[in-house]
Amino acid sequence: AQKVTQAQTEISVVEKEDVTLDCVYETRDTTYYLFWYKQPPSGELVFLIRRNSFDEQNEISGRYSWNFQKSTSSFNFTITASQVVDSAVYFCALSEMFSGGYNKLIFGAGTRLAVHP
Amino acid sequence: KAGVTQTPRYLIKTRGQQVTLSCSPISGHRSVSWYQQTPGQGLQFLFEYFSETQRNKGNFPGRFSGRQFSNSRSEMNVSTLELGDSALYLCASSAAGLSDTQYFGPGTRLTVL
Numbered sequence: 001a002q003k004v005t006q007a008q009t010e011i012s013v014v015e016k017e018d019v020t021l022d023c024v025y026e027t028r029d030t031t032y033y034l035f036w037y038k039q040p041p042s043g044e045l046v047f048l049i050r051r052n053s054f055d056e057q058n059e060i061s062g063r064y065s066w067n068f069q070k071s072t073s074s075f076n077f078t079i080t081a082s083q084v085v086d087s088a089v090y091f092c093a094l095s096e097m098f099s100g101g102y103n104k105l106i107f108g109a110g111t112r113l114a115v116h117p
Numbered sequence: 118k119a120g121v122t123q124t125p126r127y128l129i130k131t132r133g134q135q136v137t138l139s140c141s142p143i144s145g146h147r148s149v150s151w152y153q154q155t156p157g158q159g160l161q162f163l164f165e166y167f168s169e170t171q172r173n174k175g176n177f178p179g180r181f182s183g184r185q186f187s188n189s190r191s192e193m194n195v196s197t198l199e200l201g202d203s204a205l206y207l208c209a210s211s212a213a214g215l216s217d218t219q220y221f222g223p224g225t226r227l228t229v230l
Contacts, residue, residue: 033216045221095216101173102215103150107160
């Protein structure tokens with residue numbers, strides 16, 4: 001069955017520290033998409049990245065980077081030189097091309113990141 | 118481009134009542150999905166609509182229903198409200214495809230007393 005596991009419930013760091021948020025997924029589909037979303041206290045989910053199962057290249061966007069490893073079914077997210085504005089809950093999500101049907105996102109439980117000055 | 122809008126932002130209802138929530142997608146987006154977020158169950162998929170048709174449905178009771186209009190705006194309805202329906206209801210829009218990126222609105226926080 002499809003599943004997304006974010007084992008880290010809460011992480012607390014001091015500004016400028018690097019932090020990695022872990023995401024492990026389970027799916028039987030060979031074609032799927034993985035996402036990361038950020039949820040600040042306002043509640044809105046903010047899209048960060050979408051990656052398909054055939055593209056294992058790591059991606060970097062400013063202070064954000066993502067490491068996708070199919071061999072370990074992981075899609076980890078690293079924030080370099082964290083800032084207070086990075087404080088939020090981060091969700092990893094899976095969308096299966098065939099088993100899940102249209103646009104069904106399966107979310108992990110989320111990781112609450114607190115960045116202290 | 119304006120983002121996804123949801124109305125109302127906050128709602129308080131009592132058990133047994135019904136409620137209707139509204140979502141306007143990003144201009145040009147034709148798919149609208151709904152999610153329920155609770156502290157206990159996390160984010161769960163309710164249903165997805167495209168061209169006024171429900172294409173996908175999550176595991177929720179029939180009290181939860183939705184519809185989509187010709188302008189892609191969507192509404193979801195919850196009848197016979199229960200205390201456990203208290204949640205943040207999030208709407209997301211995407212272009213049209215099977216696994217397009219979904220962009221979320223600010224949500225409607227429903228409290229059932």
